[in-house]
Amino acid sequence: MTYSVKEMFLTLQGEGVHAGRRAVFVRFAGCNLWTGREADRATAVCRFCDTDFVGTDGIGGGKFADAAALVAAVEDQWGSDRMRRFVVLTGGEPMLQIDDALVAALHDAGFMIAIESNGTIAAHPGIDWICISPKAGSEVVQRHGDELKLVWPQHGIDVDAVEQWDFAHHLVQPMDAIGMEVAHREAAVDFAMARPKWRLSLQTHKLLGLR
Numbered sequence: 001m002t003y004s005v006k007e008m009f010l011t012l013q014g015e016g017v018h019a020g021r022r023a024v025f026v027r028f029a030g031c032n033l034w035t036g037r038e039a040d041r042a043t044a045v046c047r048f049c050d051t052d053f054v055g056t057d058g059i060g061g062g063k064f065a066d067a068a069a070l071v072a073a074v075e076d077q078w079g080s081d082r083m084r085r086f087v088v089l090t091g092g093e094p095m096l097q098i099d100d101a102l103v104a105a106l107h108d109a110g111f112m113i114a115i116e117s118n119g120t121i122a123a124h125p126g127i128d129w130i131c132i133s134p135k136a137g138s139e140v141v142q143r144h145g146d147e148l149k150l151v152w153p154q155h156g157i158d159v160d161a162v163e164q165w166d167f168a169h170h171l172v173q174p175m176d177a178i179g180m181e182v183a184h185r186e187a188a189v190d191f192a193m194a195r196p197k198w199r200l201s202l203q204t205h206k207l208l209g210l211r
């Protein structure tokens, strides 16, 4: 199948358990919880998105005719070193496009595969690191994985219920919103202080000026 990718880049994972780790990011185009158009934001299920995932015109983006073509581009970003290869599939919603062929080709190239997903579509079972970030008003079907990353504050989330899902790590991440940075950071710190199961995740790439 053809994969539509907004952008692709080599950076450090900025968020969550793997923060600080060298990674190739593949940002798939399109999402099932928002069109990505500002005109639709107020009526979308997910209204706080910090990302442009519309189209395939970003740096390193494009339409890739098959898994081999996409993986060749990922390898190009990583370089020839085969040690500790790590790719993060994000978006947009990556589970709209990830399939058997892509997972197999990335594994053949020696990559550990991580996903950043909203959890409304079951994650591909071959993925090595599943990070799910629930969105109020959506139905999360992927209720197990490696990392649950709750963007906070978010009205309409039943934290006690979410906490019972089967995840190895629980992270709370301040919602980035213009003018609300300090209040949201404080809310996330308060959350982590009140709930010992959870720890704070900061978007360190933004603090560092990385992509």
Ligand SMILES: C[S@@+](CC[C@H](N)C(=O)[O-])C[C@H]1O[C@@H](n2cnc3c(N)ncnc32)[C@H](O)[C@@H]1O
Pocket (backbone or CB within 6 Å): 031, 048, 049, 050, 051, 090, 091, 092, 093, 094, 116, 117, 118, 119, 132, 133, 149, 151, 173, 174, 175, 176, 177
């Ligand atoms: C842009 S999303 C793409 C992957 C997937 N659609 C999802 O929502 O998990 C990547 C990560 O950024 C988080 N995120 C999006 N907007 C954010 C914001 N304004 N502040 C903090 N985190 C945000 C998401 O919750 C998710 O964990």
Ligand SMILES: Nc1nc2[nH]cc(C(=O)O)c2c(=O)[nH]1
Pocket (backbone or CB within 6 Å): 011, 012, 013, 014, 015, 025, 051, 090, 091, 116, 205, 210, 211
């Ligand atoms: N450096 C960096 N780390 C990230 N972790 C999750 C990201 C995402 O947008 O999915 C992201 C991103 O866009 N950049």
Ligand code: SF4
Pocket (backbone or CB within 6 Å): 031, 032, 033, 034, 046, 047, 048, 049, 050, 051, 053, 091, 092, 093, 118, 135
């Ligand atoms: S689900 Fe993810 S990509 Fe889609 S609008 Fe929300 S944060 Fe953005």
Ligand SMILES: [Mg+2]
Pocket (backbone or CB within 6 Å): 050, 051
């Ligand atoms: Mg991001």
